[in-house]
Amino acid sequence: MTATIQAIKPEDAIKALKARGQTLAPSFSWQDVYAEEHARQFTVAKSAGFDILTDLFDGVQTVLDEGIAVEKAIRTITPILQAKGWWGVQQVTDPLTGKTGPAQLGSPRRLQLIFDANLRVSYAAGHWAAFERNKARRPWLRYVCVLDGRTRPEHRKRHNLCLPVDHPYWDTWAPPCGWNCRCTLQSLSDRDVDRMRGQLTFTPPDDDLVTFTNKRTGEVRMIPRGIDPGWDHNPGNAGYRAFDAAEKLIDAPPILAAQVNKDPDWLVKPLGDDFARWFDAAMAGGRVDRSIVVVGALSEEVLAALARTGIAPGSGAITLTQQTALHMLRDSKASAGRGVDAAVLRQLPANLSRPRAVLRDRRDGALLYVFDSGHDPRLAKIVVKVDFETKARPPGGKPQSIKTNSIRTAGLVDAVTLADPSAYEVLSGKI
Structure with a gap:
């Protein structure tokens, strides 16, 4: 079950999504379009060969533009995807290897994940645009977790971490830090930091680095434990530049x-x-x-x-x-x-x-x-x-x-x- 995304109309998030929508990139695997590239393009794995990216992009944009619920957008787009054949488990051919095998295409759960990930990246880019505009008055960012039983331990460790907007730490540890990550960044003024100093920390925890090899490209990356592969970057800043x-x-x-x-x-x-x-x-x-x-x-x-x-x-x-x-x-x-x-x-x-x-x-x-x-x-x-x-x-x-x-x-x-x-x-x- 994914976290609910509030249906609102943030102008910066809309602009960020439209910027990504200028490049619709069909792909076979999520590893084909990795990290920063994903933040600058709108792409969906297993979309190559199907005329569906525009439909999915329009669905996500409708959620932002009109403030409708994600569930309603999914109900609207489902019959369109089914009519185009992008639904259920089907035999698909990997263009990289030429091998054919079963793969999950459209489903209610997968559509929820697609909408969730793309909306969160758009929100993150919109938030980062605001952080940059306002950093003279609000020069600090605070890492904020949803503190419940589903919070990753590594994310919980960073709750209330406070660093300057321009600190290089945010190049890696900037939410969302993985699939279904519900963490956010909050901008603070100097006065806010003085008022909250007792609950804030100003030294990041040490990273436990894990080796990840992208099987599609052969690239090897060292990723901090707690960040999902593909999210080891700043999705807001990458989408905002x-x-x-x-x-x-x-x-x-x-x-x-x-x-x-x-x-x-x-x-x-x-x-x-x-x-x-x-x-x-x-x-x-x-x-x-x-x-x-x-x-x-x-x-x-x-x-x-x-x-x-x-x-x-x-x-x-x-x-x-x-x-x-x-x-x-x-x-x-x-x-x-x-x-x-x-x-x-x-x-x-x-x-x-x-x-x-x-x-x-x-x-x-x-x-x-x-x-x-x-x-x-x-x-x-x-x-x-x-x-x-x-x-x-x-x-x-x-x-x-x-x-x-x-x-x-x-x-x-x-x-x-x-x-x-x-x-x-x-x-x-x-x-």
Whole structure:
């Protein structure tokens, strides 16, 4: 019997699930998609060869979006899966070995486990997003167990363990720590910690490491006793990582990408923090782990304004390459006060999410994001080319051709110049 998950509508959990839903990964075994990969993808073991992942994902999303009970969602999806043949014990072929044997496909118990695991990972990612946003005010995390007869002894040992949000211990021991794990993390302020100091502990118990060999890949991992194989990572942080989630906006429908502008906090933290670190590394001139990053998205208002002129961008993401960032910085230094200051560029996600105005250049169709430049009375303009084709190098991968809304230049300009209706069309805001 699994622990009941309360049917609520947490916005961060919904966003985390939708980010995972951008990649539906059929698999034969849970070991095929392991640990952090599982947190960034929506996958179900023994789903390869069956057209069922979308149905299962939609069922989990309905629980979050509409707040219905898991049991009701399972009753709704069961006849759909049965009609597609994904039900009961059947003979299936392992694509890795070519061997055929009996395997459990759909069942009420298995669906409960699938919903439970995917909802808990989505909740964990949503919680972690909140932890990151609020860590300046609530810098501590407390490990909390359900203290009953079903609690794992190793989890019970960690009840009331309190460590900073950024402590590396949470890279491994962050709930859920296994199948049906009901543990959670609670964020605390300094005042909370002072008030609860008598019941909190600040030194983690020693780990008893157990060797686990992934029979599908041959990978050997040392996993602390009490954590189930496949859960020896931080599912919340893995599902939350800003750049990983933001990259999915490139291929997402533009209207879905536009949803990020409804959450300016996410564009400041965590995406803004991730971008600031990337920007600092890029400006140092070394090789960064990604040659292109997502720094924002076209808003619904801008998309609607473009549609009225017959323009439908293929992507809603706004991107920046390391090469362009370096050019903008060099232009700023060489232009004797006509370039955008590096401190302003370093805050691009925040500035692009809250522009004073977005204009369309009538001459070449480029978008101009306009915002205050700091101490200079002139305005900063970021020029974005719609549907710009470029090559991007994902982490550890080869360059790929993509089409995005690419930042090309930046500069300072007088408001009077931008107010010329023969040159610029206002899509949103005002000069």
